[in-house]
Amino acid sequence: MPLHDDKSEPIFILSCERSGSTLLRVIVDTHPDIACPAQLSLGPTCANLYNAIYYSIGQRLSVSESERIARVLREVRDIVGTLMSRYASSRDKRIWCEKTTLNVDYLKILSDVFPNARYLCLYRNCMDVVQSCLKFSALGFMEELAPYVRDDPRNLAAAMAESWLDKNTKILDFETRHPGRCLRVSYQNLTLDPQTTIPAIFRFLGVSWDDGILETIFSAEHDRGEGDLKVHFSKEISRDSVGKGRSIPSKAIPKHLQARINVMNDCLGFDSLETFYKNPHGDRSATTRSEGLDLDAFFRSQAPNIISERRPKVGNLRGVCHIVVEGERGGAWTIDLSGVDSVIRKEKSGLSADCTIAIAHAAFCELVERSVSVGEIYESGQASVRGSEHLALQFAILLFG
Structure with missing residues (x-):
């Protein structure tokens, strides 16, 4: 008997990039x-x-074209559905969900393959998305955004706004044509009022609600993979990103794009651009950096205590990490967790290590103070990794997670 049931109701999260799909x-x-x-x-x-199926075994079927298409779709549903059902079962769960932003360009085939699927349509303020895309892309634009940059390389804010319009138009059109299968979710509501928004999501999905879910979002185990790195360092749902788009000058968006954005905002129930920019600036004030932090004292006293306390929570972490704090007041240290005991050494030069984390001095100080997260530092380009990225992530969680 196949693991996959044609009547099952998988879930897809639909959104453009940098809209909070990893959080959701x-x-x-x-x-x-x-x-x-x-x-x-x-x-x-x-x-x-x-x-692949249509142009291979599908061509060997002596049936009508409509029946050929139906059989090929069932074949695809069985393959993908069985894979995902096995994954859900391996985690003692009965429903599976998928969130790839690229799925926005494949809504027709997804709907045909999974006619009973439900969709969470996640929307975020255009300028907040623009700001997040530009911040995240300091070292290069992700594949999904690259075509828009290529088409408008002289105005990256406009290119990101065009991407937002393009993808949200597709999602909104799909939502309009399938109202019973779609739930509209606002990123702002999700972050500012999770106590109301999250239970409504699970009611739509037809599963039970328990207030304890809100308390375990960031302590529960979640499989790693592509997505927003910050979520792995979060302790709670943050409101800090709402309104960040005001840091992008409104004049950076051409008038014709502003008009289209306002039409979309009206459809989604969002404020117009004019209203958005009139609101008080929502960004946090800059945090004073502890330029006077004694790095030697940190690695000699604080780091061993942190490692001793948190190492059991990270799991079976084994390896050697070289940490290079760059700048005039920086230095280099090696954290050796290859054995049962932790060993921290100050190094004059980089020795053999499984991974190396290079980070600006000021950024390291902010991490020690907990005024910023590892994800924010990584996204801003103030830290880089050589060697095993997975192991570097584990060490970062150990020290600053």
């Missing part, structure tokens, strides 16, 4: 009935499988 996926994944991994690109997978 870990929220959904926290529910005891739902397994939601990092992005798996099931939209492109379904499209490729459909073509």
